[in-house]
Amino acid sequence: MKLLEYEQQIFLDAFHDDGLLITARGLGLERILVNFFKVYCDPSTLVLVLNTTPLDEDFYIEQLERENVSPLPKTVTNEYNATERQKLYLQGGVLFITSRILTVDLLTDRVPVENVTGIIVCRAHRIFESCQEAFILWLYRQKNKTGFIKAFSHNASAFMTGYCHVERTMKNLFVRKLFLWPRFQANVQETLEKHKVDVVEIHVQLTDNMVACQAALLDLINACIKELKRCTTAIDAEEITVENAIAKSFDQTIRLQLDPIWHQLGPKTKQLVNDLKTLRLILRHLTQYDCVTFFNMVNSVRTSEKQFGQNTGWLFLESADSLFVHARDRVYGNREKEKKQNSDKGKNALEAAKLDVCPKWEALAEVMAEITDHNSKADPKLGPGRVLIAAEDDRTCAQLKEVLCEGADSLLARLYTKSLATKGEYIEEQKRIAQRKAKPVKDPDALSLTQMIASNMETGAGDSEPEEKPPCTSSDAYYGILPDPVTVIHPLHGCSDPFSLVRTLIEVQPRYVVLYDPDMEFVRQLEVYKASHPESPLRVYFLMYTGSVEEQRYLTTLRKEKEAFESIIREKATMVIPEEREGKMETDINLERDATPANATVNTRKGGNPTSSGKGKVIVDMREFRSELPSLIHRRGIDIEPVTLEVGDYILTPEICVERKSVSDLIGSLNNGRLYSQCVSMTRYYKRPVLLIEFDPNKAFSIQGKYPMSNDVSMQETTTRLTLLTIHFPKLRILWCQSPYATAELFEELKAGREQPEASTAMTVTALAEGIDWSDRFSHGPQDMLIRMPGVNSKNYKSIMNSMTDIAELSTLTEEELTRIMVNAQNAKQLWNFLHKDFSGIQSSDKGKVETKAGKKWNKRKR
Secondary structure, rough: OOOOOOHHHHHHHHHHOOOOEEEEEOOHHHHEEEEEEHHHHHHHEEEEOOOOOOHHHHHHHHHHHHOOOOOOOOEEEOOOOHHHHHHHHOEEEEEOOOOOHHEEEEEEEEOOOOOOOOEOOOHHHOOOOOOOOHHHHHHHHHHOOOOEEEEEEEOHHHHHOOHHHHHHHHHOOOOOOEEEEOOOOOOHHHHHOOOOOEEEEEEEEHHHHHHHHHHHHHHHHHHHHHHHHOOOOOOOOOOOOOOHOOOOOHHHHHHHHHHHHHHHHOOHHHHHHHHHHHHHHHHHHHHOOHHHHHHHHHHHHHHHHHHHHHOHHHHHHHHHOOOOOOOHHHHOHHHHHHHHHHHOOOOHHHHHHOOOOOHHHHOOOOEEEEEEEEHOOOOOOOOOOOEEEEOOHHHHHHHHHHHHHHHHHHHHHHHHHHHHOOOHHHHHHHHHHHHHHHHHOOOOOOOOOOHHHHOOOOOOOOOOOOOOOOOOOOOOOOOOOOOOOOOEEEOOOOOOOOOOOHHHHHHHHOOOEEEOOHHHHHHHHHHHHHHOOOOOOEEEEEHHHHHHOOHHHHHHHHHHHHHHHHHHHHHHHOOOHHHHHOOOOOHHHHHHHHOOOOOOOOOOHHHHOOOHHHOEEEEEEHEEEEHHHHHHHHHOOOOOEOOOOOOOOOEEOOOOEEEEHHHHHHHHHHHHHHHHHHHHHHHHHHHHHEEEEEOOOOOOOOOOOOOOEEEEEEOOOOOHHHHHHHHHHHHHEEEEEEHHHHHHHHHHHHOOOOOOOOOHHHHOOOOOOOOOOOOOEHHHHHHHHHHHOOOOOOOOOHHHHHHOOHHHHOOOHHHHHHHHHHHHHHHOOOOOOOOOOOOOOOHHHHHHHHHHOOEEEOEEOOO
């Protein structure tokens, strides 16, 4: 993979110095990463890659395999045990590894940290202080002062949230240098200008009805925003505007501002948020889909709003009436003409309807006709050029495929008869469609798209699959529109593979690209593709509705990214970074913990307590390393030891066991009864069992709602189940923590002055058998022994314990007596055979131990 001139400069800058690299979207960051992996795929180096997904890893390995790189990177998952992972680390090369596994291996010294060449961090905009990746880098820098850290991101807008986000991210990454490569960078512009793409901009005009619907929707959105600002002062007035409401991220923006106080908002404010979401969805349907789909969407919203009364008043505005009228006119035409047409008795509803064809469909038909004409005049050596059509989502692609194969009128008629026509009209239309497909087209002068495709397809216009599929590996593409030239339709968003468009460009190598919906990232990917293949001609047809929200959304995306880079550039100019920020010096305060380590010595002559030296350690279950809490505990000076625990999540002291639950986990565990079993186990093995309920400070949470609780007690309510849990387990303590930071501080206070737990002891504690209702009435040891015997299960163990005093008495019973007690002859026979088995191979000393154990009574106390 040959890099472009600006890509070479990016690679060299990031290769020679540690730092954070931020590029504009679509400029080929994945190409730069592939070259980094290519350099470090060598057994003499060990490079760890963080923050990648399985799809990312598959793409990178596939590209390296194309270039015959050996050895290829390996993906480290839980399929490898600890011993196998140690061998992989010693083999070197590039390793894609999950953060949870690497955290555990670093804490248990399985990773030869001193031999790690460096760490590459992808999606650096997601790195914050308490995340697993930041904890990994912190552990890495403590033991390795020479290895590199290189971080990459192509999301400049993500660094705009929060105060000094870039500087804080660089601090968490332990890097001092910041490399910025926006689209307007001089080297990028110069490189891409050398091999410009042949762009044909096609400005499509909205129909009069579409313009009226758009204006009505914008008025309604503006009215809802004004009312929302009046109802609450918790939102940023400068951020919540009509212009920003068009953007895709508007829902996320408004929820981020209102989530912390969501439980305090009134029903009207909440409904306004939902109304804005609904109106934005309708606005998207206007330019994205056909008139029938749009009318069905508007009609369904109107019906549901009237039926349930769930609206904030926008439904009764004049703009709402205008929206409903013009949405209907797009299907049935003008009302006056409609009355005249309906007076004709010979016409049914479908024939009387005036279905508006999407203007972009007509423009697409003209583009395809032009491409066919160009291919007919092309150089015979080159052959017909392949065509790639890129649309917004999967639904749009499916509609375009039907338009290209069957025609726009056929698609609209099918949609109309499916959703709006009566049953009789639906049957008649299905007959006409069947007849139309059976008869050949008679008009040779017609310029319909169906005829154009039929002339190019040997199997006919209705066939959707060519004999041979194009050599494209993307599962998100639609094939078979045209076999000659090969035409592929691919969605821009919602793909199962984030690199599907890049794969399609590489494999299909289209000569013509039709950008049905504008997308900033794909436009730049096309520029990079053209610059990387200067010998291949490429023409791009850029379709866009003039004066539409679609156009404004595209321009807003460009503006926001530009503003983000300009803001980061200004921040970089004023940024003061200490020399020891990289963590390569012993004086870096970022690598200091909040207290002395656990093995610190204490002077006993000065009143020191050997059990409270340092801040000790906490035993942590392996599965808890998906959360932020272990890293925050470690940074407070408390050592953490990862093991596999069956009972509890955190063992603070030999007596304190903590089960951590988020609010969603708490509700789910209470519903399925799992929390009850966990509390039984903790109460049995630990003197101080603790249920820790941890909630997100950025989201609304309260035990009691805004309104007073009802006097009626319902077992379906979470508060009722939680109350019963505390009544059943009086020793259980419930702790509420607002964030992982508060939890770490609380753990430190709970451990103060107490003994340290032992991992070996904590690992021997096993969870109780499912379905066993352990009781303090009987001694726990004999219960354990009994329940593990053959033939004993959760249905018969209680009757056995109630019928005799100890296991010694159990061994004296006959098989018939056991059958009477256990009610099952087969289970009784298994138990009898087990108790009367010949133990001739056991030594005499062992026999004495067995007899002593068997003679112990399981009755703990009389009741």
